[in-house]
């Protein structure tokens with residue numbers, strides 16, 4: 421079965437790699453991804469997908485749909501393809517050398533993300549045709565993840581309503597189904613208007629919008645002590661009101677972003693930021709208004725889907741790295757200063773024990789599939805519009821290594837990896853995992869007292885305890901997954917994936933398979 425998946429993905433590997441390189445070259449910013457979206461649309465059209473462009477009133481958003489038989493289940497892939505400003509960098513080059521000085525670059529690897537989803541969607545479509553199976557594959561072209569997002573608007577327009585489940589991957593430095601959630605975010609422009617005047621001659625007649633912006637920042641910086649640890653407040657000057665110190669600035673704009681684990685926490689903190697802005701306007705005799713520019717919901721992995729993807733990742737394993745890959749990765753890791761390395765080691769401590777970490781950093785490309793923990797309640801401090809899909813349909817995101825261990829996100833190093841052999845290997849493995857989620861056909865549909873293939877009268881358990889599984893030497897899951905589940909008191913459901921619709925049945929709470937749990 422694994423071979424079928426590998427064959428189907430490898431048949432599209434050249435196109436996927438070419439697409440990833442092409443989109444990397446365009447490096448288009450949020451909402452401006454016209455060439456990148458067109459490249460993906462053309463490739464999917466070529467494969468017989470039906471295209472709907474400009475969905476949710478976003479010109480560079482689209483769906484590509486392929487239906488087989490009854491069309492059920494409906495599976496969605498969430499693809500991204502936007503770049504980041506100022507991160508231009510030569511492909512695979514471990515010394516900072518931009519392609520275009522100050523130009524944009526794929527510093528988050530969304531070129532790989534989009535092209536990897538292409539390979540997975542086409543492989544799955546080809547499988548459904550070949551095996552005469554039912555199902556619908558929808559490739560969602562989701563622009564502007566780095567900007568104001570698109571998935572929340574696509575969700576609001578109802579495009580995920582008929583989707584049974586959705587998943588995606590993200591280029592990373594480790595291989596895992598992300599157990600940690602990502603936080604909710606809200607962004608807004610705060611606009612202050614005052615009165616211009618000669619700063620030397622008649623400053624008493626002026627009311628400074630720039631002063632208001634600065635006082636708002638001071639107020640928010642004092643606010644930080646009185647908010648939850650997991651929250652974040654960031655700001656950037658989008659219009660300081662001019663470049664002349666001898667003019668009292670009558671107009672200034674500052675952009676704020678507020679993050680916290682839950683949407684309700686973001687809303688509460690954002691209200692306090694607005695109060696600070698009101699106070700700044702009052703202090704300076706200016707007028708304040710604000711406009712919300714973006715908002716994403718929090719994102720938590722769906723436990724059932726996460727466990728299925730984790731299983732697929734274990735079957736396929738980490739990308740296969742070569743000695744030159746390790747050497748190049750080590751070169752990239754050396755570009756980080758000592759202080760950054762301290763932070764990198766601290767972050768990697770989540771995945772590796774102290775001795776393991778030293779060994780891992782010697783050949784700094786991840787060779788492990790880190791265990792998925794559906795009971796994880798911690799959040800990482802990043803945000804994604806994938807969260808809004810999760811509120812519309814069961815959704816999960818996994819990570820595959822496309823860069824060196826410890827690689828810092830949104831960096832020139834990341835842009836270089838996103839068009840390297842290392843990046844392409846990770847992308848193709850991600851495509852195999854994506855396709856495997858549906859293709860993975862288990863021969864068993866639960867846990868039996870003996871091998872059902874050898875014994876016609878094998879009895880299937882509806883429920884069984886971990887102790888019994890171990891005592892009877894029943895092969896249920898691999899040992900890492902078993903011990904992790906036991907340690908974390910996680911019940912595991914064993915069910916057949918021969919019928920892809922079973923995932924939907926489990927997500928709906930129907931009783932199929934065998935539940936393995938504590939006594």
Ligand SMILES: [Zn+2]
Pocket residue numbers: 528529530565590
């Ligand atoms: Zn990203």
